[in-house]
Amino acid sequence: xxxxxxxxxxxxxxxxxxxxxxxxxxxxxxxxxxxxxxxxxxxxxxxxxxxxxxxxxxxxxxxxxxxxxxxxxxxxxxxxxxxxxxxxxxxxxxxxxxxxxxxxxxxxxxxxxx
Amino acid sequence: xxxxxxxxxxxxxxxxxxxxxxxxxxxxxxxxxxxxxxxxxxxxxxxxxxxxxxxxxxxxxxxxxxxxxxxxxxxxxxxxxxxxxxxxxxxxxxxxxxxxxxxxxxxxxxxxxxxx
Numbered sequence: 001x002x003x004x005x006x007x008x009x010x011x012x013x014x015x016x017x018x019x020x021x022x023x024x025x026x027x028x029x030x031x032x033x034x035x036x037x038x039x040x041x042x043x044x045x046x047x048x049x050x051x052x053x054x055x056x057x058x059x060x061x062x063x064x065x066x067x068x069x070x071x072x073x074x075x076x077x078x079x080x081x082x083x084x085x086x087x088x089x090x091x092x093x094x095x096x097x098x099x100x101x102x103x104x105x106x107x108x109x110x111x112x113x114x
Numbered sequence: 115x116x117x118x119x120x121x122x123x124x125x126x127x128x129x130x131x132x133x134x135x136x137x138x139x140x141x142x143x144x145x146x147x148x149x150x151x152x153x154x155x156x157x158x159x160x161x162x163x164x165x166x167x168x169x170x171x172x173x174x175x176x177x178x179x180x181x182x183x184x185x186x187x188x189x190x191x192x193x194x195x196x197x198x199x200x201x202x203x204x205x206x207x208x209x210x211x212x213x214x215x216x217x218x219x220x221x222x223x224x225x226x227x228x229x230x
Contacts, residue, residue, distance in 0.1 A: 041205075044221040094217045099165070100211065102148075102157050102158075105155075
């Protein structure tokens with residue numbers, strides 16, 4: 001069965017410092033993985049996706065993630081946090097069962113301190 | 115591109131009434147639309163998957179008679195919460211996937227439902 005585990009429910013960083021949000025996946029074959037961001041009372045915005053091309057994926061707003069098969073990880077990083085990055089982040093794996101369905105991680109709330 | 119809208123953004127209704135939520139793909143045709151429910155400070159729970167012109171596929175534990183889904187066209191899906199009760203209060207989010215880019219879902223802004 002496919003699953004994703006987000007290792008931290010909350011992460012706090014100071015503005016201008018690096019961000020690391022961790023995600024591990026479990027999959028019986030090469031997965032498609034996504035990171036989404038959700039601001040309060042808003043829908044989800046796609047940050048980036050990995051679909052078996054380059055293992056280092058660049059997304060919007062300076063975020064990137066690296067697919068590491070040996071570690072079954074897909075951690076999200078950003079070199080320098082901005083106050084506007086404060087939000088909930090979801091790691092997602094796509095499962096094919098006729099239709100492609102998403103399995104969500106439990107989310108990581110990022111807090112950015114001034 | 116790939117914009118999904120939902121209407122209404124917020125709705126308050128009395129217990130026992132029905133509420134319809136619309137989900138539209140504004141600038142693309144959606145092969146498939148999905149409906150999720152999100153509880154406060156929780157992750158998204160998939161309720162159902164719908165393809166245009168066919169019956170929705172509901173996840174285990176989701177009552178199909180209570181949460182009616184209609185997917186009349188490639189740009190519109192509706193979720194009707196029938197005989198709503200306070201426990202149905204939640205944040206409902208739809209998403210749509212593009213023809214030819216099936217793995218990627220684009221999400222609507224969500225609808226906050228409060229049942230009194």
